[in-house]
Amino acid sequence: MHRATLVVNASAGRRKDLQMLVHALTQALEQSGVQATAVLTTAAGEAQSIAAAAANKSDAVFACGGDGTVHEVLQGLVGTTAALGVVPLGTANVFARNLHLSLNPIKALEQQLNFEPRAISVGEARYITGESEVTRYFTVMAGAGPDGALVYRLLAGKRSKLGRSAYYAHALRLFLMRKFPAFQVKYRTSDSGKWVEQRGVSVMCSRVVSLGGIFSRLGSGSSPLESDLLLSIVKPPARVGLPAWFALSRIGLNSQNPWLEEVRVSEFLCTPIETNHRTHAELDGEWVGNLPMSVRLIPQAVLLLMPKNNLAERMT
Numbered sequence: 001m002h003r004a005t006l007v008v009n010a011s012a013g014r015r016k017d018l019q020m021l022v023h024a025l026t027q028a029l030e031q032s033g034v035q036a037t038a039v040l041t042t043a044a045g046e047a048q049s050i051a052a053a054a055a056n057k058s059d060a061v062f063a064c065g066g067d068g069t070v071h072e073v074l075q076g077l078v079g080t081t082a083a084l085g086v087v088p089l090g091t092a093n094v095f096a097r098n099l100h101l102s103l104n105p106i107k108a109l110e111q112q113l114n115f116e117p118r119a120i121s122v123g124e125a126r127y128i129t130g131e132s133e134v135t136r137y138f139t140v141m142a143g144a145g146p147d148g149a150l151v152y153r154l155l156a157g158k159r160s161k162l163g164r165s166a167y168y169a170h171a172l173r174l175f176l177m178r179k180f181p182a183f184q185v186k187y188r189t190s191d192s193g194k195w196v197e198q199r200g201v202s203v204m205c206s207r208v209v210s211l212g213g214i215f216s217r218l219g220s221g222s223s224p225l226e227s228d229l230l231l232s233i234v235k236p237p238a239r240v241g242l243p244a245w246f247a248l249s250r251i252g253l254n255s256q257n258p259w260l261e262e263v264r265v266s267e268f269l270c271t272p273i274e275t276n277h278r279t280h281a282e283l284d285g286e287w288v289g290n291l292p293m294s295v296r297l298i299p300q301a302v303l304l305l306m307p308k309n310n311l312a313e314r315m316t
């Protein structure tokens with residue numbers, strides 16, 4: 001690695017020492033012989049264009065923030081030759097945890113100086129915003145239903161102030177108390193290639209081993225190295241399906257849950273059934289809008305800094 005850009009979410013987590021930290025991160029790169037540039041965001045959504053502009057002049061672009069920052073930086077890097085790196089400064093840091101990165105930002109950066117770029121597949125979601133179709137990529141998860149409603153309610157600034165435990169408590173209450181209408185889920189199985197139709201009150205498509213905290217077993221067991229998508233569909237009614245999903249996943253009995261279908265797919269499409277009800281969708285923990293949404297896997301879409309040789313297998 002000769003040149004690296006740090007894209008820093010100036011509002012991630014609850015850091016008061018950000019300026020000093022950015023200086024220390026830049027120094028750590030320079031001391032390793034890497035020419036470093038740091039750019040701080042000034043507004044939500046800006047990390048994407050900063051990363052896209054940095055991609056053609058950097059070997060690696062580090063998303064310094066939480067999963068929302070990784071998500072934005074990813075949008076700017078798909079299809080480029082710059083590798084994605086992560087410096088965890090967020091609240092949940094699910095992607096960084098799944099990469100087995102230290103949660104100490106400097107240590108995480110130093111770890112990745114010994115990593116190598118490896119092409120990974122990413123999810124691609126398409127949905128409508130206003131009049132236009134939007135395409136976005138994800139590395140942690142895509143979901144619709146309760147998790148979409150959760151991130152819709154917990155807007156970014158408020159969420160950061162809440163911290164992890166308050167966030168989980170809020171999530172649990174919302175999942176168990178709110179009404180969630182059924183929507184249609186159409187998916188193509190990765191083994192037979194057949195299209196199957198199902199009704200769901202929640203879909204979750206995870207690309208990581210663990211979503212962390214109370215979500216750790218809900219949509220777990222996938223990896224960014226896998227060449228298909230792991231889809232978890234909770235079947236209606238929500239008042240039975242959602243508590244059963246929470247309870248049985250905690251004790252490792254997902255396979256015994258009659259209200260849960262876990263299937264490996266190459267693509268899926270979620271469409272509302274009741275037009276007077278909105279079903280919220282999220283990507284990597286960021287609210288993106290309402291159903292309909294279609295999702296597929298884009299092979300070898302982006303380079304990710306990963307442990308060398310067999311250490312990478314720890315992600316699977």
Ligand SMILES: Nc1ncnc2c1ncn2[C@@H]1O[C@H](COP(=O)(O)OP(=O)(O)OP(=O)(O)O)[C@@H](O)[C@H]1O
Nearest residue numbers: 013042043044045065066067068069090091092093
């Ligand atoms: N300068 C900024 N001012 C306000 N919001 C910003 C700024 N830069 C980035 N954001 C927004 O902050 C939001 C949250 O960022 P991020 O996900 O990185 O942190 P987090 O929520 O603390 O971490 P995690 O997602 O891991 O829990 C993102 O939606 C991003 O668009």
